[in-house]
Amino acid sequence: xxxxxxxxxxxxxxxxxxxxxxxxxxxxxxxxxxxxxxxxxxxxxxxxxxxxxxxxxxxxxxxxxxxxxxxxxxxxxxxxxxxxxxxxxxxxxxxxxxxxxxxxxxxxxxxxxxxxxxxxxxxxxxxxxxxxxxxxxxxxxxxxxxxxxxxxxxxxxxxxxxxxxxxxxxxxxxxxxxxxxxxxxxxxxxxxxxxxxxxxxxxxxxxxxxxxxxxxxxxxxxxxxxxxxxxxxxxxxxxxxxxxxxxxxxxxxxxxxxxxxxxxxxxxxxxxxxxxxxxxxxxxxxxxxxx
DNA sequence: TACCAGGATGCTA
DNA sequence: TAGCATCATGGT
Numbered sequence: 001x002x003x004x005x006x007x008x009x010x011x012x013x014x015x016x017x018x019x020x021x022x023x024x025x026x027x028x029x030x031x032x033x034x035x036x037x038x039x040x041x042x043x044x045x046x047x048x049x050x051x052x053x054x055x056x057x058x059x060x061x062x063x064x065x066x067x068x069x070x071x072x073x074x075x076x077x078x079x080x081x082x083x084x085x086x087x088x089x090x091x092x093x094x095x096x097x098x099x100x101x102x103x104x105x106x107x108x109x110x111x112x113x114x115x116x117x118x119x120x121x122x123x124x125x126x127x128x129x130x131x132x133x134x135x136x137x138x139x140x141x142x143x144x145x146x147x148x149x150x151x152x153x154x155x156x157x158x159x160x161x162x163x164x165x166x167x168x169x170x171x172x173x174x175x176x177x178x179x180x181x182x183x184x185x186x187x188x189x190x191x192x193x194x195x196x197x198x199x200x201x202x203x204x205x206x207x208x209x210x211x212x213x214x215x216x217x218x219x220x221x222x223x224x225x226x227x228x229x230x231x232x233x234x235x236x237x238x239x240x241x242x243x244x245x246x247x248x249x250x251x252x253x254x255x256x257x258x259x260x261x262x263x264x265x266x267x268x269x270x271x272x273x274x275x276x277x278x279x280x281x282x283x284x285x286x287x288x289x290x291x
Numbered sequence: 292t293a294c295c296a297g298g299a300t301g302c303t304a
Numbered sequence: 305t306a307g308c309a310t311c312a313t314g315g316t
Contacts (some may be wrong), residue, residue, distance in 0.1 A: 018297060124298040130314055131297080172312025177299080214299045235297040257306095284297075295316085303308080 002051040002058045008072035010105025011044045017106050017285040019224040021119055021132045022139075022152070035065060036112040037144060037151035067107045067227075075275045076104045093268070095245045096283065103282035108229050113192045114185065115152045116225035117210065120217040121177050130170075137169045138178075155189065158182035177212025184210055192226075200228045222277075229277040232269075234261055237287050238280065 011031050015023040022034040030043045040062055041052040051058055063069070079100045118138070123131045135152075142153030142161065158166065159182040166175045195203055203226055207218035216233050223231035232238075242264045243253050251260065265276075272279050 120297075121299095123296090125296055125311090126298095126313080127296045127315065133314090170313055172314095173299090173310090174312080212299065216298060220297070233297065236295085237297065288297095293316100296314090298311105300311085301309095304306090 002053065002055055004049050004051075005047045006049055006068075007047060008076065008104055009044075009047075009049060009066070009068075009107060011042055011049065013103065013105050013285065014066075014107055014109070016288070017103070017281060018128055018288060019220075019281065020109055020111065021123075021128070021135050034149065034152070035061075036115055037146065039146070039149055064110050067110055070108075072104070072107070072278075075272075075278055076100060078272065078275075079279070095241075096268075096279070099282040099286035100279075102286045102289070106278075106281055106285055108227075108278055108281060109224055110227050111225045112152065113195060113221060113225040114155060114189065116221040117181060117185070117207065117213065117217075118153075118158075118178060120220040120224075121181060121212045122171065122174055123220070124174065124212075124217065134170055138166070138171075141169065155182040155185040159186055174212065180211040181213070195226050200230060203228060204231075223280070229275050230273060231277045232265055232280045234258065234265075235284075237284055241283050241287055 012025065014020065015025065015031060015033075020033070024032050026032060026041075030041050032039065032041045038057075038061060043050045043052075051062060053062060080097060119131070119135055122134050122138075126134070138158075139150040139152055142157040142165075143150035144154075144157075158178065163176070163179050166178050169175075171178060190206070195206065198206065200222065203222055204215075204218045207213050207221050208215065213221070216235055219231040219233035222228035223233060239256070239261055242261050243256060246264045246268050247253075247256070247260075269276050269279050
């Protein structure tokens with residue numbers, strides 16, 4: 001077991017932040033997280049966090065997974081400021097400050113990139129509980145049996161089952177995307193470490209070259225798997241927030257285009273270059289609990 | 292019943 | 305290049 005005292009770490013909020021779909025609360029208050037073919041149980045009481053794994057496994061995988069080497073205190077301070085409240089958030093931006101206070105324990109996870117590709121292909125036009133169910137079902141069918149749980153399926157397992165292999169899992173029109181991406185990943189998929197060394201732009205282009213991955217999904221993979229924490233996925237919730245909190249009613253909502261939302265992001269969050277994606281995650285998670 | 296969900300694709304003008 | 309219809313399925 002590895003025990004740590006941590007500021008800016010809230011396992012429950014990470015679990016419910018919409019970036020991870022295989023993280024579950026247990027009846028005893030502990031939390032279990034699955035990533036690729038690994039599994040970890042952890043217990044958090046206040047700042048005290050116990051990770052139930054060997055020190056070797058923690059150092060090799062979970063420490064980076066939870067992004068523990070990054071200084072989150074500095075990013076929170078930049079937005080909230082000191083105790084006098086003089087932060088970089090625009091004067092009057094109560095929404096951002098409230099979102100930051102709510103989400104300051106959220107970490108941007110460095111998840112398995114292949115798992116992120118398939119998970120966020122599934123995520124399109126689906127609600128989060130439904131995404132979880134689909135990923136569970138996919139893992140049960142194609143994932144390696146690890147005794148009392150299933151690993152996330154490999155590209156080989158999905159591709160070798162053929163185009164009809166993914167039927168019957170409530171995936172709908174995403175079936176073709178998943179199968180074709182699995183086949184393409186076998187042919188030209190790159191190791192995670194190679195992708196993490198790319199520029200943000202190159203990584204986005206690489207992800208968008210797979211069937212079923214567009215700008216939004218590519219940004220999610222970049223942010224939640226590849227460590228590009230300036231990525232800013234724009235989904236329906238983010239559009240709602242941007243229009244309601246920042247557009248000032250200048251344009252009717254149905255006239256808003258993607259470039260209008262991008263402009264709002266630049267105007268209101270551009271000065272947080274270096275961790276814009278964390279700001280995105282704060283406001284997204286805050287919006288989820290307010291609804 | 293009608294509408295919506297952490298959207299992407301392919302066709303049309 | 306931009307705008308639009310279409311794509312399954314489950315949940316509210």
